[in-house]
Amino acid sequence: MTSAIERPAVAEEDAPARPLRKDAARNRELLIAAAREVFARRGIEASLDDVARRAGLGVGTAYRHFANKYELLTALMTQTIDEIVAQAEYAATMDDPWEGLVTFLEAALTVQAKDRGLREVLMGVHDPEKLEQVHDRIAAPLDEIVRRAKRARLVRRDVEPSDVGVIIGMLCTVADIGGDEHPELWRRYLPLCLEGLKPGAPKPAVKALDEAQIRRAMATHKHGFPERRPSPSG
Amino acid sequence: MTSAIERPAVAEEDAPARPLRKDAARNRELLIAAAREVFARRGIEASLDDVARRAGLGVGTAYRHFANKYELLTALMTQTIDEIVAQAEYAATMDDPWEGLVTFLEAALTVQAKDRGLREVLMGVHDPEKLEQVHDRIAAPLDEIVRRAKRARLVRRDVEPSDVGVIIGMLCTVADIGGDEHPELWRRYLPLCLEGLKPGAPKPAVKALDEAQIRRAMATHKHGFPERRPSPSG
Amino acid sequence: MTSAIERPAVAEEDAPARPLRKDAARNRELLIAAAREVFARRGIEASLDDVARRAGLGVGTAYRHFANKYELLTALMTQTIDEIVAQAEYAATMDDPWEGLVTFLEAALTVQAKDRGLREVLMGVHDPEKLEQVHDRIAAPLDEIVRRAKRARLVRRDVEPSDVGVIIGMLCTVADIGGDEHPELWRRYLPLCLEGLKPGAPKPAVKALDEAQIRRAMATHKHGFPERRPSPSG
Amino acid sequence: MTSAIERPAVAEEDAPARPLRKDAARNRELLIAAAREVFARRGIEASLDDVARRAGLGVGTAYRHFANKYELLTALMTQTIDEIVAQAEYAATMDDPWEGLVTFLEAALTVQAKDRGLREVLMGVHDPEKLEQVHDRIAAPLDEIVRRAKRARLVRRDVEPSDVGVIIGMLCTVADIGGDEHPELWRRYLPLCLEGLKPGAPKPAVKALDEAQIRRAMATHKHGFPERRPSPSG
DNA sequence: TATGAATGAGAGTTCATTCAT
DNA sequence: AATGAATGAACTCTCATTCAT
Numbered sequence: 001m002t003s004a005i006e007r008p009a010v011a012e013e014d015a016p017a018r019p020l021r022k023d024a025a026r027n028r029e030l031l032i033a034a035a036r037e038v039f040a041r042r043g044i045e046a047s048l049d050d051v052a053r054r055a056g057l058g059v060g061t062a063y064r065h066f067a068n069k070y071e072l073l074t075a076l077m078t079q080t081i082d083e084i085v086a087q088a089e090y091a092a093t094m095d096d097p098w099e100g101l102v103t104f105l106e107a108a109l110t111v112q113a114k115d116r117g118l119r120e121v122l123m124g125v126h127d128p129e130k131l132e133q134v135h136d137r138i139a140a141p142l143d144e145i146v147r148r149a150k151r152a153r154l155v156r157r158d159v160e161p162s163d164v165g166v167i168i169g170m171l172c173t174v175a176d177i178g179g180d181e182h183p184e185l186w187r188r189y190l191p192l193c194l195e196g197l198k199p200g201a202p203k204p205a206v207k208a209l210d211e212a213q214i215r216r217a218m219a220t221h222k223h224g225f226p227e228r229r230p231s232p233s234g
Numbered sequence: 235m236t237s238a239i240e241r242p243a244v245a246e247e248d249a250p251a252r253p254l255r256k257d258a259a260r261n262r263e264l265l266i267a268a269a270r271e272v273f274a275r276r277g278i279e280a281s282l283d284d285v286a287r288r289a290g291l292g293v294g295t296a297y298r299h300f301a302n303k304y305e306l307l308t309a310l311m312t313q314t315i316d317e318i319v320a321q322a323e324y325a326a327t328m329d330d331p332w333e334g335l336v337t338f339l340e341a342a343l344t345v346q347a348k349d350r351g352l353r354e355v356l357m358g359v360h361d362p363e364k365l366e367q368v369h370d371r372i373a374a375p376l377d378e379i380v381r382r383a384k385r386a387r388l389v390r391r392d393v394e395p396s397d398v399g400v401i402i403g404m405l406c407t408v409a410d411i412g413g414d415e416h417p418e419l420w421r422r423y424l425p426l427c428l429e430g431l432k433p434g435a436p437k438p439a440v441k442a443l444d445e446a447q448i449r450r451a452m453a454t455h456k457h458g459f460p461e462r463r464p465s466p467s468g
Numbered sequence: 469m470t471s472a473i474e475r476p477a478v479a480e481e482d483a484p485a486r487p488l489r490k491d492a493a494r495n496r497e498l499l500i501a502a503a504r505e506v507f508a509r510r511g512i513e514a515s516l517d518d519v520a521r522r523a524g525l526g527v528g529t530a531y532r533h534f535a536n537k538y539e540l541l542t543a544l545m546t547q548t549i550d551e552i553v554a555q556a557e558y559a560a561t562m563d564d565p566w567e568g569l570v571t572f573l574e575a576a577l578t579v580q581a582k583d584r585g586l587r588e589v590l591m592g593v594h595d596p597e598k599l600e601q602v603h604d605r606i607a608a609p610l611d612e613i614v615r616r617a618k619r620a621r622l623v624r625r626d627v628e629p630s631d632v633g634v635i636i637g638m639l640c641t642v643a644d645i646g647g648d649e650h651p652e653l654w655r656r657y658l659p660l661c662l663e664g665l666k667p668g669a670p671k672p673a674v675k676a677l678d679e680a681q682i683r684r685a686m687a688t689h690k691h692g693f694p695e696r697r698p699s700p701s702g
Numbered sequence: 703m704t705s706a707i708e709r710p711a712v713a714e715e716d717a718p719a720r721p722l723r724k725d726a727a728r729n730r731e732l733l734i735a736a737a738r739e740v741f742a743r744r745g746i747e748a749s750l751d752d753v754a755r756r757a758g759l760g761v762g763t764a765y766r767h768f769a770n771k772y773e774l775l776t777a778l779m780t781q782t783i784d785e786i787v788a789q790a791e792y793a794a795t796m797d798d799p800w801e802g803l804v805t806f807l808e809a810a811l812t813v814q815a816k817d818r819g820l821r822e823v824l825m826g827v828h829d830p831e832k833l834e835q836v837h838d839r840i841a842a843p844l845d846e847i848v849r850r851a852k853r854a855r856l857v858r859r860d861v862e863p864s865d866v867g868v869i870i871g872m873l874c875t876v877a878d879i880g881g882d883e884h885p886e887l888w889r890r891y892l893p894l895c896l897e898g899l900k901p902g903a904p905k906p907a908v909k910a911l912d913e914a915q916i917r918r919a920m921a922t923h924k925h926g927f928p929e930r931r932p933s934p935s936g
Numbered sequence: 937t938a939t940g941a942a943t944g945a946g947a948g949t950t951c952a953t954t955c956a957t
Numbered sequence: 958a959a960t961g962a963a964t965g966a967a968c969t970c971t972c973a974t975t976c977a978t
Contacts, residue, residue: 047951058960123410166423169411170404176357177403177451188440189400195435196426206422217411258941281968292943492962515947526964591878634891637879638872644825645871645919656908663903664894674890688881749972760939
């Protein structure tokens with residue numbers, strides 16, 4: 001459940017993942033924690049200076065650990081994905097497949113509902129490679145969760161793993177709307193969404209995305225991240 | 235359905251809204267169209283320079299028509315809200331209440347699904363006054379739509395107008411995910427959401443927001459738009 | 469006589485005014501020197517870009533040291549005010565009260581005559597708070613200078629400290645007129661003004677401003693500096 | 703005493719001063735009056751758009767009458783100079799030379815004291831040619847005023863016409879300081895200055911500027927007027 | 937001729953990123 | 958390794974000036 005992130009940004013390419021010196025590792029965690037707080041409150045617009053200051057470190061240190069702001073954001077996401085993957089793996093083993101599905105959704109939302117910056121990053125991912133990794137890790141347990149629910153006739157045949165991802169996105173939006181004042185609002189719409197997956201519900205005319213499609217869809221640059229600009233010369 | 239945008243930003247005092255010169259009116263439309271395209275593709279982060287360039291005009295012209303970037307965004311929103319309100323009013327009069335509800339949702343989504351910037355504005359606008367106006371105009375027909383559906387026992391008693399607003403938001407997110415490649419993806423999740431409103435579906439433990447709550451929630455500054463600053467000209 | 473400028477603009481919170489790094493301190497001085505030159509020559513209309521260029525630095529650096537153009541101007545003014553206050557304090561202790569008065573006027577003018585931007589700021593600053601501070605510091609020695617001259621019957625009874633301030637302003641104008649070509653022109657009009665203060669000279673029909681009045685008068689926004697605007701970063 | 707300005711800006715070079723059509727002449731006066739009001743209140747920073755709006759005309763019309771903002775400002779000055787020249791001519795004929803001198807100074811100040819923009823322009827003149835014309839017209843009566851006062855031993859031998867000009871400037875500054883709240887403050891400092899001209903007063907060590915010098919000094923570009931910028935290409 | 941829409945250079949300011957200390 | 962000063966491109970907005978209507 002804790003972060004699996006171990007490589008600093010400076011470790012180019014495929015260095016053998018040498019563990020960080022202890023204080024460096026600590027700074028990395030400080031930065032991620034600070035980023036989470038700052039971005040959670042003010043969104044991804046917040047400046048890295050602010051993040052660094054919150055972490056009690058200099059900006060330079062932030063750049064030693066993360067090649068750029070986007071990398072830091074990605075690290076946040078990765079860390080969270082780690083948690084969600086863990087939850088998915090656990091949920092995939094629960095006795096009751098329905099409970100597994102619900103547990104997974106609740107876990108994912110509980111993590112994301114509190115963090116605006118995180119939601120922004122998760123929906124606006126830029127690095128197709130990174131996203132591939134995420135998908136590679138979540139695909140199996142999510143598949144399993146959905147497959148078991150289908151086998152037990154708890155959800156329709158046309159339901160796909162991508163549906164679960166989309167539903168998480170939808171409920172993130174509800175969390176956005178609810179904001180700090182109604183942090184549990186998404187819980188109203190979770191059963192609502194689940195209801196529509198049940199065998200009794202009509203099968204929608206539009207098909208779900210398959211795995212390749214959802215990968216591509218999410219990898220498409222959608223959210224206001226600037227193209228990597230040419231580095232300032234000075 | 236017609237545009238509510240009629241006065242250029244320069245009308246400062248109490249000018250009687252004299253109609254624009256033909257070329258100015260055309261440029262205004264060019265700007266709005268360009269803004270829609272640019273913001274639709276790149277989000278509200280896009281610069282007014284880019285909008286003007288896309289319109290084939292100078293920045294100054296943009297500022298002649300809209301006092302600032304935020305006003306332009308608002309104009310876009312207003313125009314669309316007009317359309318949606320019109321749709322709501324129409325839907326509220328349809329013979330079949332269910333068809334009315336579905337028609338309204340489809341209409342709203344059809345408009346918003348294509349426009350990321352618009353969705354950002356609609357979810358993130360922080361001009362409470364403007365948003366009040368929007369709510370003031372949409373409240374009555376939306377109320378009517380929901381009331382009729384409830385009276386006909388097509389949706390549960392605990393369903394509120396705010397639920398419809400939230401569902402629109404959720405489906406906007408789906409549109410975001412679908413992007414240009416799967417522009418109809420949201421149609422898969424519309425029936426799914428509707429299913430959850432039906433009397434057969436379990437009543438969620440969390441209550442819907444009432445009107446005052448949803449107004450407040452949406453008015454809360456979420457998406458980092460700077461406060462309107464006083465002009466520095468003195 | 470020493471500079472009162474010690475904290476960089478970045479010290480936002482309650483940092484204990486840690487001394488600047490050596491290079492930063494040097495750049496700060498470069499900036500102030502450049503600002504003095506540029507504003508002295510071209511007035512406060514000159515752009516910060518020009519100031520930075522003259523200092524051989526980037527604009528960003530100017531903004532690291534001064535929150536905005538206005539702050540830089542204030543820093544300049546503060547530095548000079550320090551000098552003038554010191555001169556006033558010294559002049560107030562001179563054996564010969566008349567020599568004290570003249571010495572003070574000459575000192576103040578010598579400082580200001582060379583610097584158009586400074587004169588503009590001193591006459592037009594509209595930060596009432598800052599100006600209050602200036603007055604607070606200069607009031608006592610100036611009072612003393614005038615009081616001693618009056619007690620020694622060297623100037624009329626109706627002369628007020630504000631007269632000295634006004635005379636400085638008048639001579640600044642002469643310096644303006646003289647420009648670089650006649651930098652000492654103001655010295656012609658200094659005895660002229662002093663003559664009018666002597667007991668033999670007729671008492672003017674119009675009374676001098678008292679301290680409260682001159683404070684108000686000088687605090688009134690006269691030279692079009694924009695209000696400090698709230699930062700748009702939110 | 704009324705304006706002697708008769709040529710529109712469009713009359714290039716030395717057209718034979720054809721009188722303007724009546725409405726054009728009226729617009730010209732409207733513009734100058736509006737400019738006076740606007741610049742008087744807000745200084746020369748005010749925009750031409752504001753001036754034109756105040757005149758009830760379009761900016762374009764302003765540019766038909768004045769080649770640029772600076773020309774308009776100059777027209778203001780010229781108009782005032784006309785008044786002052788007329789006053790000078792009148793004062794030069796008064797029986798009592800001292801009364802003539804005082805009358806002239808009071809008249810000049812009365813005109814200028816009320817108008818901040820005017821003072822800014824008068825001190826910041828740009829067009830050496832225009833200034834030459836002004837000097838050419840004021841020189842004779844001013845000379846006469848000073849000569850008569852000297853002949854009657856009312857002022858020292860070293861007093862020059864330029865001294866009177868400088869004193870006007872100094873008192874303008876007092877008017878600046880007095881602002882709207884103490885519009886008569888300059889009257890306190892007029893006798894003060896005059897006292898210093900009297901034969902009893904000591905002769906200053908620094909000599910007055912002669913006519914050529916003061917012409918040059920005032921023609922020197924001192925105040926924040928931008929170099930004529932290259933016209934925008936679009 | 938009069939109008940006011942259009943233009944774009946330029947101003948103040950921010951912030952991701954680099955680099956000297 | 959850590960720091961934070963420096964950089965400059967980019968952004969929003971203004972206004973003198975031009976030009977189509």
